Amino acid sequence: LHYYLSGGRIAYVPVDELALRLQAQIQRQKDLLARMERYEGSVDPLEGFRMEYVIQRSRLSLSEELKFGQNVVRMQVTKWTLLPEPDLVTESPAQALREGSRFYQSLLSAGPTATLTMWVYPDSFEASAEVKEFAHRHGYEVALRPLPIGVPISGSPDGSKSIAQ
Numbered sequence: 001l002h003y004y005l006s007g008g009r010i011a012y013v014p015v016d017e018l019a020l021r022l023q024a025q026i027q028r029q030k031d032l033l034a035r036m037e038r039y040e041g042s043v044d045p046l047e048g049f050r051m052e053y054v055i056q057r058s059r060l061s062l063s064e065e066l067k068f069g070q071n072v073v074r075m076q077v078t079k080w081t082l083l084p085e086p087d088l089v090t091e092s093p094a095q096a097l098r099e100g101s102r103f104y105q106s107l108l109s110a111g112p113t114a115t116l117t118m119w120v121y122p123d124s125f126e127a128s129a130e131v132k133e134f135a136h137r138h139g140y141e142v143a144l145r146p147l148p149i150g151v152p153i154s155g156s157p158d159g160s161k162s163i164a165q
Contacts, residue, residue, distance in 0.1 A: 005128050021051075041053055048084060049088070054078050055076065079156045080155055120146050121147055122149060
């Protein structure tokens, strides 16, 4: 599970759900994408976040060309960025840690083996400490991903994986 902490407040980030929408969008546009070297697009907002992405064509290795043929094209998402929408609903730590909150409900739906990744801006380190301690008390592992002000949540195939603490 992913969470966004900014302004001392927390919001659930639907990374997996947006990725599924991206996959469906790619499937619908595969003929167009196969003709392009590079494509930039976005996925409609979900739960207050919009996903922007870049898809690029990459060359097949010689062994892949021999196996699949020269007319096969490999397209790869080389970058994705999650941008909060103006209508993003956030909670204070006090609200989030109460039963029935959006944060609490997301934990219940994920189950006890989920790892929480918290994307934290400098103005929310204190809030992240509260939420992290609560999560640990309830058996969850937490990975903190500090972000500088103005830098959005993003990823790529070359990015690093979150490590729980």
